Amino acid sequence: MTIPHVGPPVDAQTIDDAEAHLRERGMRVSTARRLLLETLFAAERPLSAEQIAAGLDGRLPRSDLASVYRNLEALEQVGLVRHFHLGHGPGLYALASRQTQELLVCERCDAVLAVDPGELDPVRERIRADFDFEARFVHFPIVGLCARCASAPAEAGEADR
């Protein structure tokens, strides 16, 4: 394992905030980075690198996928971006200022339950007390069954993704 290092999340509310942050770190504000930031600011929910490269289904110009990955990593390192994994499938990226919630994902219907920071503290506390372990649900969410699926009859031929 070993999760990407991210500086503390940066609270950038605008593209200008984000660009200022980059410059403060001596990083360049290139066309590709500006476009990536535009995409993330315009996005309503976390996106895969592929979706970002696709420019919001064509509403923005397409970017090179390798550069997108490189830039996502760069921006994540300075705390502007964060990403997480919803089980299998590609990583999902969002502005750190937007994606502050922690997630619980239903493994049957893929429903995502997003909870505000702190709401999982009692759970973390229980784990700390019982196992001397600091659980973090930021990069890999909690997986299980949502209320609806948990009470539904066990599906017979349940297929993998």
Add this chain to the structure above:
Amino acid sequence: MTIPHVGPPVDAQTIDDAEAHLRERGMRVSTARRLLLETLFAAERPLSAEQIAAGLDGRLPRSDLASVYRNLEALEQVGLVRHFHLGHGPGLYALASRQTQELLVCERCDAVLAVDPGELDPVRERIRADFDFEARFVHFPIVGLCARCASAPAEAGEADR
């Protein structure tokens, strides 16, 4: 997401048990499957498909990787095998009768804390009470920091895997 369907874990203590189980289901006991079972019975810990195909570093004959994946899936469907993910990296497979514990993984040092069935029930109960969600830590473990890493000074240039 959507996790592979597995029948209830089958308590096969020997290869013969496992083979009987296959025959009961109308599945064939082929050379490749027998070899896969031998490998899993001989393994001391969960293995990646690649490790299984490699025949325990050459102690057993090499198998075809595609067949290994197909057979792991088949055996998982009848409950003889289960697999899980330790963060990024390949899935890890074990006999369902062996790998009954749930896991907590340190995202910094990769240490794995294995706990017996039931030990996480208070945590699950807390999550159920707070979020009406049935957490399962079987396929994706709990990720966080082990005691040692949690108390260690925050590493500076922490790299992704």
Add this chain to the structure above:
DNA sequence: TTTTTTGCAAAACCTTTGCAGTTGG
């Protein structure tokens, strides 16, 4: 004999890397 399973090859999928050329500061 017939249906399942195999082995090989190829592809799919997500992500990273090498490198020569471009660009931001």
Add this chain to the structure above:
DNA sequence: CCAACTGCAAAGGTTTTGCAAAAAA
């Protein structure tokens, strides 16, 4: 000008799929 960054192409790691040949029952 020159280090940082880009785009392209290629490769890396994991898993899946197509298909003709082989083998289990």
